[in-house]
Amino acid sequence: MNEVIIRELEKKDLWNGFLTSLDSLKEASSIDKEKADAIFEKINSSPDHIIAVAEIDGKIVGATTLLIESKFIHNGGLVGHIEDVVVDKNHQGQKIGEKIMKFLIEISKDRGCYKTILDCTDEVKPFYEKLGFKQVASELRLDNI
Amino acid sequence: MNEVIIRELEKKDLWNGFLTSLDSLKEASSIDKEKADAIFEKINSSPDHIIAVAEIDGKIVGATTLLIESKFIHNGGLVGHIEDVVVDKNHQGQKIGEKIMKFLIEISKDRGCYKTILDCTDEVKPFYEKLGFKQVASELRLDNI
Numbered sequence: 194m195n196e197v198i199i200r201e202l203e204k205k206d207l208w209n210g211f212l213t214s215l216d217s218l219k220e221a222s223s224i225d226k227e228k229a230d231a232i233f234e235k236i237n238s239s240p241d242h243i244i245a246v247a248e249i250d251g252k253i254v255g256a257t258t259l260l261i262e263s264k265f266i267h268n269g270g271l272v273g274h275i276e277d278v279v280v281d282k283n284h285q286g287q288k289i290g291e292k293i294m295k296f297l298i299e300i301s302k303d304r305g306c307y308k309t310i311l312d313c314t315d316e317v318k319p320f321y322e323k324l325g326f327k328q329v330a331s332e333l334r335l336d337n338i
Numbered sequence: 339m340n341e342v343i344i345r346e347l348e349k350k351d352l353w354n355g356f357l358t359s360l361d362s363l364k365e366a367s368s369i370d371k372e373k374a375d376a377i378f379e380k381i382n383s384s385p386d387h388i389i390a391v392a393e394i395d396g397k398i399v400g401a402t403t404l405l406i407e408s409k410f411i412h413n414g415g416l417v418g419h420i421e422d423v424v425v426d427k428n429h430q431g432q433k434i435g436e437k438i439m440k441f442l443i444e445i446s447k448d449r450g451c452y453k454t455i456l457d458c459t460d461e462v463k464p465f466y467e468k469l470g471f472k473q474v475a476s477e478l479r480l481d482n483i
Contacts (some may be wrong), residue, residue: 212410219411228414235408239384242408260407263380263387264422265357266364269373273482274419277409302482309480312457318476326478331463333471335454337418337447 202244210253255280259297273301275311347389355398400425418446420456
């Protein structure tokens with residue numbers, strides 16, 4: 194297997210595998226270029242919104258997001274929220290998701306988050322449990338549209 | 339019952355019931371004044387981090403947070419995350435939590451979020467189900483410390 198580089202998202206990645214990787218999760222690569230650029234700029238301007246990507250042979254094949262939330266509780270504590278863990282379907286089973294997760298868990302710890310949390314369905318729970326996550330509650334959703 | 343005003347958090351609220359309301363959730367009012375002020379300024383500077391409070395007789399008796407997350411999926415969609423729903427223990431059973439939630443759900447809709455999500459334990463699930471939320475997944479947690 195070729196070398197996997199895990200690093201933060203750069204603008205040049207958007208149309209070089211990042212958006213098509215997200216398609217495995219939910220259609221993303223049909224977005225307007227201008228809109229994608231604007232979202233990138235917004236996310237990139239926040240130190241608390243980090244997207245990590247996996248690069249193989251110069252192409253993005255996976256991504257995950259970490260949001261860092263400031264709270265008043267826990268003596269002004271920080272919480273890391275993991276979102277949108279995705280690996281391109283042609284690169285699944287190569288531990289790429291695990292590598293991206295470990296990269297973001299380290300950032301969450303380094304930034305001083307007292308916990309890292311995520312929501313997931315039963316099918317993928319074992320993947321997160323192997324990384325040390327434990328179920329503590331339920332995710333509830335309200336559709337706004 | 340006296341009139342309940344639901345509105346966004348202001349700096350003057352911090353030491354006027356807001357932090358002691360959070361104590362019902364997790365110790366918050368022992369925080370340094372300077373640190374609390376700095377967290378307020380950080381949160382207040384972001385249009386995507388909204389804290390709503392309930393005021394009765396000039397005092398804060400409850401609060402809830404809405405984080406708005408920008409995503410690339412869903413055609414550059416927004417997701418509203420509800421956090422830290424809390425009502426002072428002397429004011430529970432007065433529908434204050436419900437009023438704060440409805441205020442933030444409206445903001446989530448107005449801002450164009452395609453869904454509003456939250457994590458909760460089984461004991462409080464009926465409260466959110468009455469507001470239209472449905473369980474869709476599990477919350478997993480990794481303690482960083």
